[in-house]
Amino acid sequence: MSNVFDTLKERGFIAQTTHEDEIRELLENENVTFYTGFDPTADSLHVGHFVQVMAMSHLQKAGHRPIVLVGGGTGMIGDPSGRTDMRKMMNREMVDHNVQAFKKQLSKFLDFSDDKAIIVDNADWLLNLNYIEFLREIGVHFSVNRMLTAECFKSRLERGLSFLEFNYMLMQSYDFLELYRRYGCRLELGGDDQWSNIISGADLVRRVEGASAYGMTFALLTTSEGKKMGKTMAGAVWLDPEKTSPYDFYQYWRNVDDADVEKCLALLTFLPMDEVKRLGNLPGEKKNGAKRILAFEVTKMVHGEEEAQKAQDAADALFSGGGDASAIPSTEVTIEAFKDNANILDLLILAGLVSSKGEGRRLVNQGGVYLNNERVEDIGYIATEDDVEDGAILLRKGKKTYHKIIIK
The missing domain is CATH 1.10.240.10 (Tyrosyl-Transfer RNA Synthetase)
Known part of the structure; x- marks a missing residue:
């Protein structure tokens, strides 16, 4: 299958496109620069991002150039898409730390040598914007009435939507315009919850530059029951x-x-x-x-x-x-620390299998705690050195979650 668009479609990636036939033809006949954005709200990507990373890898293998846009600027505001409340505000130091972590992780999946892929931070242009100039050049192209029909805003109106967050669509759309001007980027990719922002960005490029720009969203990673995976x-x-x-x-x-x-x-x-x-x-x-x-x-x-x-x-x-069981998650403790935390509830917390003694009590009472594969039925059980086998004890929560306590 020669066209990567067909590959993505067959594998179930594509949810929506702005212009399906044009995008397919573009990917067939040109080496396309495209981008996907990641908000640095944590210092690691998670499984929810992985569909987009895989799609970028498919496209790069087919000869197209990815731009990884890290939202160092938009991350200072927060995307209201899919949210029922306002995101936590982040300072510049937190954002910078997370941006660096993303760069390191994404290098595993994309080839950044010789500009085959590039990483860009939208803080480079967003943090120094002149507000009046931005409103005159960009704001004039956005209808408030139309913006309020976007799903990302509609779901927030009853609970309250700050003007800060209302700016997010303009900022993300402006990203596409800047990437077109700087790198000739013509295609934006994202999760299906980004559809409103993506079509606004493509429309802005067409309005301001008179150029063809496109958007494509991917199915969110969900179970057969429609619940988010990860x-x-x-x-x-x-x-x-x-x-x-x-x-x-x-x-x-x-x-x-x-x-x-x-x-x-x-x-x-x-x-x-x-x-x-x-x-x-x-x-x-x-x-x-x-x-x-x-x-x-x-x-x-x-x-x-x-x-x-x-x-x-x-x-x-x-x-x-x-x-070989050596890769089972484990925690090393001294013999003194083991004795100080010998109660089964303390051991569960020490292993990170529960977050509180209350959760531990419920788990024991429900028959979901095992020590060395023997069910623990007493919340007052005290582990002793007799329970230590080959320098460790093995805890199990439920059927499949294991953790070793290694005594040094």
């Missing part, structure tokens, strides 16, 4: 190994519902679609083999093949009785 009881599934360990990352994909395996293989791996469909159609218990491949492939891309193999070996050791 969330666990512990919070977001991060790409940073310090926030979500490679083992926990592997286990997240290993445990997706059967109905979601084919979609995840298509969106989050580079496996050929014939293989994706074959794995997605495996019956019954054989679907576990497809999940194993999914977990390994996604973990390999994010954390490298060595960490993916360690995670798989650890999972095999726990669930199949073979493999």
